[in-house]
Amino acid sequence: MSSITQGRGETKTALLYRMVMEEHICPFGLKSKDLLERRGFEVEDHHLTTRAETDAFKEKHGVKTTPQTFIGGERIGGYTELREHFGKSVTKADETSYQPVIAIFSVAFLMALAISWATYDTIFTLRAIEWFFAVSMCLLGIQKLQNVESFSTMFLNYDLLAKRWVPYGKIYPFGETLSGVLMIAGTLTWISAPIALFIGTVGAISVFYAVYVQKRELKCACVGGGSNVPLGFVSLTENLVMIGMGLWMPIRMLFWSA
Incomplete structure (x- = not known):
């Protein structure tokens, strides 16, 4: 009888082989052990303490990676296969995600709510909404600034201006971040608003053309060059937010100044 279907009074046992070396402990081995224990298994934890021992184990069992889990005499596989064995979701390397x-x-x-509370002792303020959009711009900008080269490469797939003038792809993250920072501070609107309005308008047109006119399936560069977020609604929303803030901040400045 498989250890998964054993009765409540019987101990479920799993054999786990994982790399545990002085300079390297396999993180997936630790995750496999934790998952097994949380599923009620008693784990026979076998450490592979040298590269030679690891290679010999992989050759013996005809596998390319460790860790490897065995349940009821059956080889389940690595951490991903173990999750699948227990019916848990597994994210594929190229799978799109909005996370x-x-x-x-x-x-x-x-x-935004925290800033509003710290400033006005309430979260119900107009500035909280402005801060939400401005902080979002900054956080999205940070994602791009982590690897400007990677972002600009992905950006070239669809941005109409970047295709005509390649350096624009490297300028964009700085413009978005600067605009967001100035909008958080509520200062130098004459700089932040035009930047947001310009890059937002170009971006919105580019995304709409690529997705809804050309109907291309692309990855969005909005959260950096290595993301699996699909190009479409999210990127369009980001650009519409910048357009909205680019229009609203000057109006707000004039209204409060009057």
């Missing part, structure tokens, strides 16, 4: 965008906008929203 980075959700994380950025969620944190931006909480930061």
Whole structure:
């Protein structure tokens, strides 16, 4: 009987072979051990302490990687295969995901509320909405600034201006971030608003043309050059936000000055 289907009174046992060396402990081995223990397994934890020992193990079992888990005499595989064995979701390397965008906008929203509370002792302010959009621009800009070269390469796939003038792809992240910082401070609107309005307008037209006119399936560079976020609604929203802020901030400045 498989150890997965053993009765409640019986101990479920799994054999785990993982690399545990002085200078390297395999993180996927640790994750496999943790997952097995959380599933109620008693783990026979076998350490592969040298490269030679690891290579010999892989050759013996005809596998290319470690860790390897065995349950009921059956080889399950590595950490990914173990997750699949237990019916857990597994993200493929090239699978699209909105998780980075959700994380950025969620944190931006909480930061905006925190700034509003610290400044006005309430979260219900117009400035909180402005800060949400401005902080979002900064966080998105940071993602791009981590690897400007990678971002600009992906950006060239669809941005109409960058295709005509390649350096624009490297200028864009700095412009977005600078504009967001100035909007958080509520100063130098004559600089932040035109920048946001310009890059937002060019970006919106580029995304709309690539996705909705040409109907191309591309990865979005909005959260950096290595993302798996699909180009479309998210990037279009980012650009529309910048257009909105580029129009709103001068109006707000004039209104409050009057």
